[in-house]
Amino acid sequence: MGLKLNDDFLWGGAIAAHQAEGAWNVGGKGVSIADILTAGAHEKPREITDGVIEGLNYPNHHGIYFYDTYKADLALMAEMGFKAFRTSIAWTRIFPNGDDAAPNEEGLQFYDDMFDEMNRLGIEPVITLNHFEMPYHLVTEYGGWSDRRLIDFFVKYAETVFTRYKDKVKYWMTHNEISNQANLTDETMGEFMIWTNSGLKFPEGTPAEEKLAAMVQAGHYELVASAKAVQIGHAINPDFVIGGMLNVAPLYPASSKPADMLAVQKARQARDWFSDVHVRGEYPAEFEAFAKRTGMRPDITEEDREALRAGTVDYLAISYYNSFVIKATSDDDAEFDNLHGYEIVPNPEVQVSDWGWAIDPQGLRYTLNELNDLYPGLPIMIVENGFGAYDEVVDGKVHDQYRIDYLKAHVAEVEKAVVMDGIPVIGYLSWGPIDIVSAGTGEMSKRYGYIYVDLDDMGEGSGERLRKDSFDWYKQVIASHGVDL
Ligand code: BG6
Numbered sequence: 001m002g003l004k005l006n007d008d009f010l011w012g013g014a015i016a017a018h019q020a021e022g023a024w025n026v027g028g029k030g031v032s033i034a035d036i037l038t039a040g041a042h043e044k045p046r047e048i049t050d051g052v053i054e055g056l057n058y059p060n061h062h063g064i065y066f067y068d069t070y071k072a073d074l075a076l077m078a079e080m081g082f083k084a085f086r087t088s089i090a091w092t093r094i095f096p097n098g099d100d101a102a103p104n105e106e107g108l109q110f111y112d113d114m115f116d117e118m119n120r121l122g123i124e125p126v127i128t129l130n131h132f133e134m135p136y137h138l139v140t141e142y143g144g145w146s147d148r149r150l151i152d153f154f155v156k157y158a159e160t161v162f163t164r165y166k167d168k169v170k171y172w173m174t175h176n177e178i179s180n181q182a183n184l185t186d187e188t189m190g191e192f193m194i195w196t197n198s199g200l201k202f203p204e205g206t207p208a209e210e211k212l213a214a215m216v217q218a219g220h221y222e223l224v225a226s227a228k229a230v231q232i233g234h235a236i237n238p239d240f241v242i243g244g245m246l247n248v249a250p251l252y253p254a255s256s257k258p259a260d261m262l263a264v265q266k267a268r269q270a271r272d273w274f275s276d277v278h279v280r281g282e283y284p285a286e287f288e289a290f291a292k293r294t295g296m297r298p299d300i301t302e303e304d305r306e307a308l309r310a311g312t313v314d315y316l317a318i319s320y321y322n323s324f325v326i327k328a329t330s331d332d333d334a335e336f337d338n339l340h341g342y343e344i345v346p347n348p349e350v351q352v353s354d355w356g357w358a359i360d361p362q363g364l365r366y367t368l369n370e371l372n373d374l375y376p377g378l379p380i381m382i383v384e385n386g387f388g389a390y391d392e393v394v395d396g397k398v399h400d401q402y403r404i405d406y407l408k409a410h411v412a413e414v415e416k417a418v419v420m421d422g423i424p425v426i427g428y429l430s431w432g433p434i435d436i437v438s439a440g441t442g443e444m445s446k447r448y449g450y451i452y453v454d455l456d457d458m459g460e461g462s463g464e465r466l467r468k469d470s471f472d473w474y475k476q477v478i479a480s481h482g483v484d485l
Pocket residue numbers: 016019176177247319384388431437438439440441446
């Protein structure tokens with residue numbers, strides 16, 4: 001039995017435009033940075049190609065055809081009792097190149113229709129402005145977020161959609177998982193992370209310090225853009241609730257050695273400056289010391305600092321999947337630069353998914369408490385959590401007890417955090433309520449859904465939707481306000 005949550009708790013699910021919509025070149029849409037990512041696999045990174053190359057497999061070009069099927073798919077979400085549904089606006093449907101003088105009416109109309117449909121079904125739209133899908137033209141023409149002009153392009157885009165949907169959407173967030181890029185030296189995923197966050201791609205052999213410097217400056221522009229968007233959004237509709245979005249994961253020390261504990265703290269600080277700026281409007285002291293010491297983030301103006309202070313977020317949107325163990329690589333070298341001093345090591349205490357992601361429900365309660373310690377009283381919405389797994393269809397059924405087990409354990413921890421710890425969590429939107437293309441690997445076979453989609457990694461299949469066992473499970477959880485787990 002779970003603990004009952006309030007009636008206004010936002011139960012639901014979340015996807016992103018580029019992983020679901022397909023229709024990558026339909027309705028005036030421009031090419032996004034997701035449209036040039038090939039299919040990869042576990043430990044086989046997706047390739048970032050120079051433009052779209054004929055003959056290669058680009059899974060985001062078709063997604064799950066949500067562009068055409070969203071009405072039927074949303075009806076299934078409504079059947080589960082969803083109170084809220086998160087998706088993103090594909091920036092390239094609105095401004096195909098990013099620097100266009102005027103928005104694309106067909107793209108605007110598409111989301112008008114989608115948000116109308118959600119509202120008709122009684123499902124609250126929760127909308128991400130920038131979910132790994134900025135216009136590719138902004139990369140080829142401006143060098144992605146390394147260019148200050150991106151701030152204005154983003155703000156114009158935000159203002160356009162805030163104005164258009166001001167009576168249809170209340171909950172927003174700016175950049176998806178903005179701090180992922182802090183892990184830019186990760187061997188398999190680093191290149192993907194800095195690409196999807198900032199549209200930066202480095203020539204082979206670029207020194208790590210150079211990459212870090214580029215990331216830090218780009219991250220600053222993204223934060224300023226976010227803060228300016230928050231201010232404009234509130235001016236357009238004071239009832240807007242606009243968040244910053246981060247992936248969060250507990251970091252555990254590999255041992256009780258003091259150096260391991262310090263390494264954990266430094267590894268955390270290497271990412272937390274993003275949330276600190278979002279929430280407090282100021283860079284934390286250790287980041288300022290780092291910037292001074294290294295000369296990184298040279299372009300910051302007084303006007304930027306004012307914008308950051310004036311554009312703090314209304315809530316934190318978080319994704320939670322796993323936890324990590326940090327080990328100091330020497331006793332005195334735990335520096336704050338994300339490049340030296342520590343490494344990630346396996347955790348013998350937890351199981352992992354088929355993609356090697358640690359399964360750690362208790363870590364979610366820990367994280368929610370930790371966030372509330374850092375930012376007391378700030379509402380938190382869990383906008384991603386879920387279990388990517390292989391599913392098998394047998395006689396038209398998918399018995400995904402493993403997914404139910406994962407979700408049940410995580411929801412139980414959320415409930416404890418809310419009821420027993422008093423953490424202001426306002427919603428739980430599980431990731432990929434309908435199977436979609438994996439962001440990290442481009443696979444369809446890494447499935448998160450309550451709803452099975454008959455498409456394989458090559459995009460072959462009927463596209464038919466099937467209710468998995470987890471569909472009924474989640475329906476009962478929502479109907480009982482979290483009691484019937
Ligand atoms: C988050 C992203 O990083 O994790 C999503 O915001 C992504 O876009 C999700 O899909 C799960 O990752 P993956 O690689 O399993 O799709």
